[in-house]
Structures are given as C-alpha cells and as structure tokens.
Amino acid sequence: MNFELKALSLAAASKLRTDTLIVLISDQFQAGQDPLSALISKAIKAKDFSSKSGQMLQAYASPGISASKVIFLGISKGTPQDIKSGLNALIPSLKASETQALCLVSTDSGNAQRIQSLLVSLADGTYVYGTTQSKPVSRSLRQVTLALPSVTAALETAFKTTVAMIRGIELAKEWANRPANHATPSMLGKAAQALAKSAAISCEVLGPKDVAKLGMGSFMSVAQGSAEPLRFIVLKYQGGAKTDAPTVLVGKGITFDTGGISLKPAPEMDEMKYDMGGAASVLGVFHSLSQIKPKINVVGLIPACENMPDGLAVKPGDVVTSMSGQTIEILNTDAEGRLILCDALTYAERFKPKAVIDIATLTGACVIALGAVRSGMFATEDDLAHRLQQAGDDANDLCWRLPLDDAYSEALKSNFADVANVGGRAGGAITAAKFLHRFAKKYPWAHLDIAGTAWKGGAAKGATGRPVGLLLHYLLSQASTATKSPK
Template structure:
C-alpha cells in the first residue's frame, strides 16, 4: 500500500479527488463553516454520529465535496488506542466496499502517536498474503493520502518512521507466513542476503562446517535430525562509528518444529511454521533500518534449522556441549529453541554489545501467563527493561516484565550435565528464560517470549509481525541516546 502525507484542512479535503473521503472526528470537535464541518456538526447534534471510537456514519453526494462518498468515524479522545479502534473499523468497511484509494483526514490537530497508530492499523488491517497462492486476491486498498491540519516536522518524522516500520512488519509477516518448504533455513538466509543489498548492511551466512568449527554443539544437535542443512545468519547494520558498541538482536529461527522425538500432537502442528517468528522479526527490523538509515549499530543473529524426528535426531537423555563449554541434558527435544539460542548468545559476546535482546516463540507457558496481548519480557537490567517496555508502548506492541529470580533455575538441575533443558511445568516461561540467562552473563540481556504474540490462529491464522515495532523503536531510541551523549561531551 502507498501512503502519502499532506497538510489538509477539512475545507481543503472537500476538494480532494478520491473514491472515499474519511474524516476522523474526536470528542473535542468544533465545527467550522466549511461543508464537511457543517455536516459533521449537524450529524452530531442529531445524534446520528457519535465521536466514540469506531462509530461510523456514511454520507453521499454532499454539495461542496468532490468525493462521492464520505465516511465519518469517531476517534474518541484521539489517543493512539482510540485511533487504532477507529481505523480498524474503517478498514473493515473499506474492504467490504472494495475501495481502492482514499483520503483520510484528521479533523483537528493530532499527535505523532495517533498518526503512527493510523498508519500501522490501516496497513495491518488490509494486509494480504499472496506468495504461495495460484490466483491471489490482491490488497484492495492501494493508495491512502493522510491529511493533517498541520504536517510539522515532528509529524513528518513520525510518518516516515511509521512507513518504514510497516515495511519491516510486512517483511516479517511474509517470511513467517510462508510454508516451511518455502522458508527453509537456506531460503531464510537468502532473504537476509537480499537485505544486504542496501547500504550500511552486510550479511554473512555460516553453514554446518563453519558452525561445527565454532563449537556450536547445542545448535547442531537440534539440526541433526533434518535433511535441511542449518544456517547461522549474521546481519550487520553500521550507521554509527565503528567504535560505537552495537545492539545485538538474536532471533529464534526454527523454520519448522515437529517437536523432534518428543513429537507434538497432530492438531495445529501446521502452525509450527511460525516457530521462526523471532528470526522473522529480526529480518523485519533490518528491513526498516535499510529505509531509515539511523545513526546506530545493530547486529542480527539468526540460528536457523528444522526440528525433525529423523533416525539421527537427538533423543531425550542425550547430553550435548554448547559453544560456551557448558553441557546440556536434553530431557525434552521439543524445548529446542533454547538449544539453538544459547549458542547464538555465546557468539554475541564477540561484538562487545551494549545490549543483547533475544526474541523467540519459546514457551507455551507464556501463552498461558499473558495471552496474546503482551509478549513476555525478561531483563537483567532495569534500564533495559524500562526502555523496551516504553518502546513497546509507543509502538502499541506491548510487553510485560517477568521475574528472573535465581530460585527458578533450581528446576534445571541435572545429574548428568551442567544443566537440563527443561524443568517442571510451573513457571515454565521463567524457567526457559533462566536457561538462556546462563549463556548471557557478559552483557546486558533481555529475552522476549513471543509465543502468543507472533501469530494468530483460527480463521485469522497468520503472522502478526510482532515485535518488529517494539524492537525498531528501541533501536531508534539508542540513536537519540547516542546523540545526547555526544552533545554532553
């Protein structure tokens, strides 16, 4: 979808040539003397139109208005959440009407948060997956012009960031939605290499021989049951000086998860193609970085492989040696994500990072704990946790901090190795995080468990693109921090 931003009053919007003119109306609306204002004022007075978020009213062939169809929609207090509700309702209406282009205008001055909400919600609500369909139905809405009372520098910046965020989210959705035979570790690596065509981005792809040389025994153990060769993807974005420590993003890249020998039940196993949602989110962030080109340094690490129940697959009770030298007793082969992530977390040490954030569809326990509203957040430092929480709030890509008490690690004790890969069911999301914590001792670290937020099931089955928005906002905040530190010197 194409978006365009312009300064547009209601009087000017009335002269716009478009299929549908959409007017966003808050509870603080004050009518002017132009035709649209007059119509809105009369509709509100007659109680045919409510400014409550998501309430719609259609009008046709209004004298003085060029658009044949006018769609008025309430946005409540005009907060980001209100705009999200309203624009989702608009998108559903436009889909039914098969509208191809529209002008959406805020009737009053708005905020950067509300503008971003409008862009993200409209893009998300109209997204269509087409890659593996023989006769795909294309996205119905092709062009949206966003009109603001005053498109100042702050709003223009928010708009540009939102457009780049949309492209990153949709890139993540594309690769997470693809069936596993169309998104193998090799194909995922090729997707990463396409990103390296942009300036400031480089990509290195390591295969089984290189990974073996690094001593990534835990990662290799998961991959050994699959005919598809593993890939370890290293993306680098350099927008700041080489001396600036990077933020490292580590994405779980299990391109299909059968559970291995600890086989999953058959119902909904097809959804395990989404088990590389963490990897997809890292690719999405780099897509956005390629557009925005901020003054930051970012490294993306993606251990990618399948978890299959071949005769060569790891077995419950096997002991493997990780890159860190720690030995791991594999009590459950379906707890494989942490086995590939732990080696990537050790590899991250070489970059001397300012922070490392891993993103993974790690535990069903997190689904039970938080549902699909918030991703689980674990962090070793309060400042890092606070920054990630704020980044998520600003992107409406919410997370919630969970504990990391050492007592939870007691469940991971093993008689036969340094650590077991699973504990009991109680506190399962925390125990999974505590396993990873063992391998992330040399830098500030955070873990995002996106098992419930990376995709939707049922009739709406598909990837959400989360947490690209959260991660991108966090990375961009580091640019601001860096500039502030530079000025202080």
Template sequence: MNFEITPLTLAGACQDKSDALIVLVSEGFLAGKDALSLLIAHALEAKDLELKAGKILAAYRVPGIHSPKIWLVGCAQGTPVQVKTALSAVMPAIKSAQSKKLTVVFASAPQTPAVQAAILTVAEASYVYTTTQSKPVGRSLSLLKLGVPSLSPVVQKTFDIATAMAMGIEVAKEWANRPANHATPTLLGEAAKALSKAAKFSCEVLGPKEVDKLGMGSFMSVAKGSREPLRFIVMKYQGTAKTQAPVVLVGKGITFDTGGISIKPAAEMDEMKFDMSGAASVLGVFKSLSLLKPAINVVGLIPACENMPDGLAVKPGDVVTSMSGQTIEILNTDAEGRLVLCDALTYAERFKPKAGIDIATLTGACVVALGAVRSGLFATDDGLAHALEQAGEQAMDLCWRMPLDEDYADALKSNFADVANVGGRAGGAVTAAKFLQRFAKAFAWAHLDIAGTAWKGGAAKGATGRPVGLLMHYLLSHESAHQNKVSPSSRKVKSDAD
C-alpha cells in the same frame, strides 16, 4: 502500499479525489463552512454520529465533496488507542469497497503518536498474504494519504518512523506466514542476503561446516534430524562509528517445529511454521533500519533450522556441548528453541554489545501466563527492561516483565550435564529464560517470549509482525540519546513499500 502525509484541512479534504475518505472526528471538533464540516456538524447535532471510538457514519456522493465514499468515524479524545479502535472498525468497509486510494484526515489537530497509530492500523488491516495462492486476491489499497491540519517537523518524523515500521512489520509477517517448504533455512538466508544487498548493510550466511567449526554443538543437535541444512545468519547495520557498541538482536529461526522425538500432537501442528517469528521480526527490523538509516549500530543473528524426528535426530537424554563449553542434557527435544539460541547468545559476545535481546516463540507457558496481549519480558538489567517496556507502550506492542529469581534455576539441575534443557511444567516460561540467562552473562540481556503474540489462530490465522514496533522504538531511543551529544543530521525516509 505507498504512504503520503500532507497538510490537509477539512476544506482541503473536500477537494481530495481519493476513492474513499475517512474523517476522524474527536471531541472539541470546531466546524468551518466547508461541506465536510457542515456534514459532521449536522450529523453530531442529529446524533447520527457519536464520538465514541469506532462509531461510524457512512455517506455517499455528498455535494461539495469530491471523494464518492465518505466515512465519518468517532475517535473520542483522539488518543493513539482510540484512533486505532476507530480505524479498525472502519477498515473492513474500505476493503469491501476495494478502494485503491484512501485518504484519512484528522478533523482536529491530532496527538503526535496518533499519526503512528493511524499508519500502522491501516497497514495492518490492508495486508494480504498472496505468496502461495494460485489466484491471489491482491491487496486493493495502493495508496494511503494521511491528512493533518498542519505538518510540523515532529509530525513528519513520526510519519517517517511509522511508515518504516509498517514496511518492517510486513516483511516479518511475510516470512512468518510462509509455509515451511517456502521458508526453509536456506531460503531465509537468501532473503537476508537479498535484503542486505538492496539496503546496503552486510550479511553473512554460515552453513553446517562453519557452524561446526565454531563449536555450536547445541544448535547443531537440533538440526540433525532434518534434511534441510541449517543456516546461521549474521547481519550488521552500521549507522554510526564502529567505536559505538551495537545492540545485538537474536531471533529464533526454527522454520518448522515437529517437536523432534518428543513429537507434538497433530492438532494445529501446521502453526509451527510460525516458530521462526523471532527470526522474521529481526528481518523486519533490518528492513525498517534500512529505510530510516538511524545513527546506531545493530547486529542481527538468526540461527535457522528445522526440528524433525529423523533417525539421526537428537534423543531425550542425549548430552551435547554448547559453544560456551557448557554441557546440556536434552530431556525434551521439543524445548529446542533455547538450544539454538544459547549458541547464538555466546556468539554475540564477540560484538561486545551494549545490550543483547533475543526474540523467540519459546514457551506455551508464556501463552498461559499472558495470552495474546503482552509478550513476556525477562531482563538482567533494570534500565534495559524499563526501556523495552517504554518502547512497547510507544509502539502499542506491549510486553510485561517476568521474574528471574535464582530459585527457578534449581529446576534445571542435571545429574549428567551442567544443565538440563527443561525444568518441568511449573514456571515453564521462567525456567526457559533462566536457561538462556546462563549464556548471556557478558552483556545486559533481555529475552522476549512472543509465543502468545507472534501470530493469531482460528479464522484470523496469520502472523502479527510483533515485536518489530517495540524493537524499533527501543533502537531509536539509542539514537535519540546519541543525538543529545552530537548534532543531529537531516534524514529523509523513502515511503514506498517494495
């Protein structure tokens, strides 16, 4: 889908020739003399339109208004959350109408963050997965035009960021949604290579021989049971001087998780294709970075493999040696995500990062604790934790900080290795984070457990693209801090999706 933003008053919107027109009406609306203003004013006076967020009034072929299909939608005070609620309520009708071109206009000057909410909500609602369908029902919406009463540089910048985020989220959804036989580690590596070639950042894909040479015994142990060879993907985005330390993102890339020898129950095991959602989010972030071209440095690491119960698969009780030299007793082969991440975190040390963040669908315990609303956040640095929490609020991609008390590490003690890979059911999300913490002592570290937020089940089954929005706001905050010291350069964002 393509995106446009334009100065558009209600009088101007009357002349708009899109297939469908959505007018977001908030409190404090002042009517003019144009046909749209009069329509809204009469509807409010007759109480046919309420300003409560999500209340809708539909109209068809109103004299003086060129768009044939019109939806007036209440959005209360016009906060980002209320704009999201309003557009989420009306978008099913837009999809049913199979409109190709949609204009969304704010009846009053919007809060700047509401512009982002509008872009992301429409993009979310219009996404359709088609890759493996023989007769795909393609996305009908091809253009979203966003109209605001006046277009300031701040609003333009917000729009540019939002459209880049929307395209990154779509990449993340696409790869997380693909069935495991269409998203193998090899295919994931090829996707990263293709993205890097188009976006002109560097990408290296390492295979089993290179990973073995690095001494990643923990990562390799997980891949042993699969005929699909592992891949270790290293992406580097350089937007500023090499002397500036990068942020390193590490995405869990288990392209399918059977649980290995500690095999999972059959029910809903198909959803384990989503176990590489952390990796997909890193791909999505790099898509967004390639569009925005911010003045920051970012490294993306994706350890990708399958977890399968072959005769060569690692067994409960086996002891392996990680890249760090620490030995690990594998008590449960279904706790494999931490085994691939720990070696990637050790590898991250070579970049001397200002911060390292891993993103993983890691524990069912985090789903129990936080459900599908907030991702679990663990961090060794208070400043990093606060920045990620703030970024989540700005992106409406929420997280919640969880504890890292040292007492939790006692559950990981082993009689046969330096550490066990599980510590029992109690506090499972925390003990998983404590395991990873052992391998991330060389830099400020955070862990995002997205097991509850990366995808939806049931009738709405599919990837959410989270936490691309959170990560992008966090990364862009580094650019803002840098630009306080250096004169900013102008930048234009391409706003058409691939």
C-alpha cells in the same frame, strides 16, 4: 501500499477529489465553516452519529463535497487503542468495496503516536498474504493519503519512520506466514542476503561446517534430524561510528517445529511454521533500519534450522556441549528453541555489545501467563527493562516484565550435565529464560518471549509482525540518546 502526507484543512478536504474521504472525529472535534463540518454537525445534533470509537456515518455525493464517498469515523479520545478500534470497525467495509485509494483526514495534527496508530492499524487490517496462492492475490488498497491541518518537520519525520516500520512489520509477516517448504533455513539466508543490498547492511550466512568449527554443539543437535541444512545468519547494520558498541538482536529461527522425538500433537501443528517469528522480526527490523538510516550499530543473529524426528534426531536424555563449553541434558526435544539460542548468545560476545536482546516464540507457558496482549520480557538490568517497556508502550506493541530470580534455576538441575534444557511445568516461561540467562552473563541481556503475540489463530490465522515495532522504537531511542549525549 503507497503512503503520502499532506497539509490539508477540513475546508480544503471538502474540495479534494478522491474516491473515498475518511474524516476522523474525536471528542475534541470543533466544527468549522465548511461543508464537511456542516454535515457532521447536523448528524451529531440529530444523534445519528457520535465520536465514540468505531461509530461510522457514510455520505454519498453530498453538496459542496468533491469526494464521491465520505465516511465519518469516531475515534473517541484519539488514543492508540481508540484509533485501532475505530479502524477495525471501518476496514471490513473498505475490503468489501475493494477501495483502492483513500484519504484519511484528521481534524487535528496530533503527534507522532497518532500518525503511527493510524497508519499501522490501517496497514495491519488491510494486509493480505498471497505468496503461495495459485492466482495472484494482493490487497485492494494501494494508495493512502494522510491529511493533517499542518505538517511540521517532526511530524514529517514521524510519518517516514512509521512507513518504514510498516515495511518491516509486513516483511516479518511475510516470512512467518510462509509454509515451511517456502521458508527453509536456506531461504531465510537468501532473504537476509537480499537485505544487504542496502549500503549500510552486510550479511554473512554460515553453513553446517562453519557452525561445527565454532563448536555450536547445542544448535547442531537440533538440526541433525532434518534433511534441510542449518544456517547461521549474521546481519550487520553500520549507521554509527565503528567504535560504537552495537545492540545485538538474536532471533529464534526454527522454520518448522515437529517437537522432534518428543513429538507434538497433530492438531494445529501446521502453525509451527511460525516458530521462526523471532527470526522474521529481526529481518523486519533490518528492513526498517535500511530505510530510516539511524546513527547506530545493530547486529542481527539468526540460528535457523528445522526440528524433525528422523533416525538421526537427538533423543531425550542425550547430552550435548554448547559453544560456551557448558553441557546440556536434553530432557525434552520440543524445548529446542533455547538450544539454538544459547549458542547464538555465546557468539554475540565477540561484538562486545552494549546490549543483547533475543526474540523467540519460546514457551506455551508464556501464552498461558500473558495471552496475546503482551509479550513476556525478561531483563538483567532495570534500565534495559524500562527502555523496552517504554518502547513497547510507544509502539503499542506491549510487553510485560517477568522475574529472573535465581531460585527458578533449581528446576534445571541435572545429574548428567551442567544443566537440563527443561524444568517442570510450573513457571515454564521463567525457567526457559533462566536457561538462556546462563549463556548471557557477559553483557546486558533481555529476552522477549513472543509465543502469544507473534501469531493469531482461528479464523484470523496469521502472523502479526510483532515485536518489530517494539524493537524499532527501542533502537531509535538508543539513537536519540546517542545524539544527545556529550562526546
């Protein structure tokens, strides 16, 4: 999809030649002396239309209006949620008519968040996955023009950043949507190497022998039951000075999760192809960074493998040694994400990071706690937690902080190793985070449990691309802080 930004008054929009003109009407709408204003004023007066979010009125071949089709769309107060609700009501008609090009006209210039909400919601609603279809499938909407009364340099920057964010979100969706036989660990490695075509990005992909030399016994134990070889992917974005400490993103890359010997139930197991949603989000963020080019340094670590139940698979009760030297009793092989992440967290120490954030579809317990609205967020420092919370609010990619009290570690005690990989059912998302916390003591650390937010089930089954928006906002806020700080 191509995006364009224009400065266009409502009067000028009346003369714009386009197939579909969508005029956004908020509670603050004030009519001018132009054909579009006249038309909508009559409709409001006749109570055939209101600015309530999702309200629509269509007009065809209207006098004085060059566009053949005009849609007036209510967006209430113009909040991100109002805009999303409005566009959700509009998108089915766009799909039904197979609209290829449209112009979104805002009657006020708004701000960066308004631009982001409009474009991200439109892109999300019209996204189509087609990689493994027998016939070519693509979205019908190809061209989107956003028209504002005036365009400042700040709004131009916000527009470009939003477009880059959409590219990253859609890359994350693509890889999380792919079936496991089209998204193996080796294929993820090649996808990461493709990102390194950007001058600011480098990539290294480690195989089983390299990982064995590093002593990643916990990671290797998960992969040992699969015919697909593991991959440990290291991405580096160098936008700042070489002496600037990087932020490290660690993405869980279980390309398919059967549960291993602790086999999952058959219903909905197909959805376990998205268990690499954390890895997909890291790929998406790096794609966006390559376009925005902020002056920061970022490292992406992706431990990627399958969790399969063959004769070589790790067994409940086995004890493995992690890269940190800590031993782990594997009580449940379906708690495998934390086993690959813990070695990646130890590996992250070598970068002397300013912060490490891991992203994982980790626990069903987090889905029960927060549903599909907010990702679970854990952090060792209040400032890091606040910045992530704010980034989620700014991106409309929400998270919620959960506790890391030491008392939760009691459930992870083992008679046969330093730590067990699971506790009881109670507080499952928290005990999983406490397990990871043991391996993240040497830097500020946060954990995002995206099990409920990275994927939608049911008729709308598919990846959401979250939390690319949250992570990107967090990283760009770091770039902004670095710019403002004295040397």
